[in-house]
Amino acid sequence: MIHETPHIVVVGGGISGLAAAYRLTQGKDGVQPRVTLLEADTRLGGKIRTDMFAGLPVDAGPDAFLARVPWAVALCRQLGLEKDLIAPAESKTWFWTHRRLRRLPDDLVMGIPTSPFSIARTGILSPAGIMRAGLDLVLPARPYGPDPTVEQVIGTRLGREVVERLVEPLIGGIFAGRADHLSLAATAPHLAQAAKKQRSLILSLRAQQRKKPQQTKTSVPDAPAFYSLPDGLGALIQRLAEALEERAVTVRLGTQVEDLTRLADGRYQLVCSDQTVFCANGVILATPAWTTAKLVQSFAPAVAEELAAITYSSAIVVTLGYKPSAVPGALKGVGFLAPRVDGRLLTACTWATSKWPHLSRSDLVIFRCSVGRLGDERGLQLSDEALVQRVHSELEEALGVRSQPVEVRVSRWERTFPQYDSGHQERVKRIERALTACSGLTLAGAAYHGIGVPACIHDGEEAAQRLLGNLSAEMTK
Ligand SMILES: Cc1cc2nc3c(=O)[nH]c(=O)nc-3n(C[C@H](O)[C@H](O)[C@H](O)COP(=O)(O)OP(=O)(O)OC[C@H]3O[C@@H](n4cnc5c(N)ncnc54)[C@H](O)[C@@H]3O)c2cc1C
Known part of the structure; x- marks a missing residue:
């Protein structure tokens, strides 16, 4: 049972850790914890980094976030940044293939041509590749394994060329990964859903597209697909850092957590590279999975093994x-x-x-x-x-x-x-189930439920909510 103000330590000051710390400061059910954020680097932001380039704020990591998922826009709103959001001036994407630039038609869904005619005009696929893609319309349904890869589903339906020349550059590009490893369900859930609904992926996607206008009656027709900020995404990190300071969060840079142990009273002890020691009622590990694996090894070896398996x-x-x-x-x-x-x-x-x-x-x-x-x-x-x-x-x-x-x-x-390889979602579920035995410890970050900035924000916020919920239950015991 906790009597004094609970202390929560967030490890990692990337966007996931920052979003978690910010959410913690809002408290829940009368729980208002003291929050400390420990970051190994000498700057906050992790993969989000804007540096001046020829006098301009050019991002070195992500340069935009998806607008159609709510979490990044909502956070910007809370931080007073919504009015500053800017959309790209252009939307057309090109492919550099077969020795020249070729424009992508607008009717592709994550690289899948919903009309073989428009893709034929681009010259990206060979005539044989186009014919093979068209076979999707007539091929019988095929069984896939429990969590098929992007290549297994799309290759089976539309052929290898569509995978190699269209889909892998798009989906694989987001993860810097390969279509023959990445799980379709974990990386492109709407495609996985479409593949389940109908035998033909093209017909299923066309049906999805026809439904869209009814589903989004309130949306603006030409709403931007992406947003950024005029000073780069680093401005979001800057604003979050200010908000944490205003809310009396202790932020320590250049502080790498080297050891995490679970104490007999259920609290956690963190030992840092500069030999400082922190004791906390709750810990959010917002570090890459391979770092998190090392930190939990001593008290949750099975979780550590699962985390270390995320490549x-x-x-x-x-x-x-x-x-x-x-x-x-x-x-x-x-x-x-x-x-x-x-x-x-x-x-x-x-x-x-x-x-x-x-x-x-x-x-x-x-x-x-x-x-x-x-x-x-x-x-x-x-x-x-x-x-x-x-x-x-x-x-x-x-x-x-x-x-x-x-x-x-x-x-x-x-x-x-x-890499969200085949089996990723099940692995994350196993990690989460096993962690229920470690009350007061939770994970957040790109390794679990989404790699994009909005998904990381959401994951950080959810981790904070979970921990606040646990603490509230502990305090009312
Ligand atoms: C080049 C590039 C382009 C991208 N483009 C986009 C894009 O356009 N749109 C988009 O939405 N997403 C994009 N992403 C993905 C997105 O940026 C990341 O998935 C996201 O920023 C990860 O955030 P995170 O907080 O989970 O992890 P990180 O940013 O990795 O943060 C983890 C933090 O933990 C710290 N840390 C690690 N170990 C310790 C320790 N032991 N003690 C203390 N601190 C520790 C690290 O220093 C780091 O600051 C891109 C990523 C990259 C690299």
């Missing part, structure tokens, strides 16, 4: 600034994706100055280029200089960029994207 991929964001004269032609769109089958170093390139009105400047064109995915660590092995040269020469080929960049930045994100 991660690495990526690098190479940001290049060119004089406008170096870039021939207007860039109409947000950028391009490059399918793995083509063997390029680039996986994607965002045309930052065309995409974001706040980055548009007459004397600079900025490209944010992504390199690396699961199983492709070629970029990681290159020095920054060699990497910049390789990326530049691929831009020469893709866009006809002529002279060298005038500004460069390399942001390496090693072991960064959790």
Whole structure:
């Protein structure tokens, strides 16, 4: 039973940990805990990082969040940032494949062509690939395993080319992962649902699309798909840090938690790299799964094993600034994706100055280029200089960029994207079930219920709610 003000420690100051700490400060059922946030790095934000690039706030990690899920927009509203939200100026996406840029038709759903005719015009699929995709309309239903991969479902229905050239660059791009590993249900639940509903995926998606207007009667017809902030997503971190300070949360940077133990009285003891020790009634671990695994090892070895089994991929964001004269032609769109089958170093390139009105400047064109995915660590092995040269020469080929960049930045994100492989959702359920034995301890972060910024915010908030609920029950015992 807890008599004094309960103390909760949040470990990890990425967006999940920050959202959790912020939610904790709002209390619940009369429980108003004292909150401490411990962050290993010398800055908050984790993967969210905005640095100045040629005098402009250019994100080194995520540069936008999904607008159609509510959590990030709702948090911005609570923090007074909603009025500042900005939408991309462009929406068109291109594919760099078969030696040139090819525009994606608007009727694709996560890369799945709902009309074989529009995809035929793009030249992305071969005639045989288009015919194979069309077979989805007539092929009989096939049984899949319990949690099929993206490739197993979409490859079976529409063929290998659709997977390799359309779907993997889109779904795999979000996770820097591979279609033959990622679970369809965990990474694209609406596709998994569509695949379950009808024999033909194309017909099922068409039916989903027909239903949409009735389901979203209140939505604005051309509502933006993504949002960002004029000073980059780092502004959200900045505002959260201020809000935590206003609410008397103790935030300690450069404080890596090295050891976590469960005390006999049910509280937790945390030992940090600088040998400071914290005692807490509740702990939220908002750290990557591989770190969390080490922290829970001593008192929950089975959970640690499950957490350690969540694999991660690495990526690098190479940001290049060119004089406008170096870039021939207007860039109409947000950028391009490059399918793995083509063997390029680039996986994607965002045309930052065309995409974001706040980055548009007459004397600079900025490209944010992504390199690396699961199983492709070629970029990681290159020095920054060699990497910049390789990326530049691929831009020469893709866009006809002529002279060298005038500004460069390399942001390496090693072991960064959790892979939601087949079996992921069941694994997370097992972790959660096993953790019920560790009252007062809960997890949050990209490794569990969604990798995007809004999902991480939601996960952090849910973790805080759970812990407040537990504490409230303890206090009224
Ligand atoms: C290049 C890139 C592009 C992306 N693009 C998008 C996008 O456009 N849209 C989108 O929605 N999402 C995007 N994402 C995904 C999204 O940014 C992340 O999934 C999300 O930010 C993860 O947040 P998190 O708080 O769960 O984890 P993290 O940001 O990893 O935070 C974890 C924190 O824990 C700290 N930590 C670790 N160990 C310890 C310890 N022992 N003690 C104390 N602290 C510790 C770390 O230093 C870190 O700050 C992108 C990610 C990357 C890398």
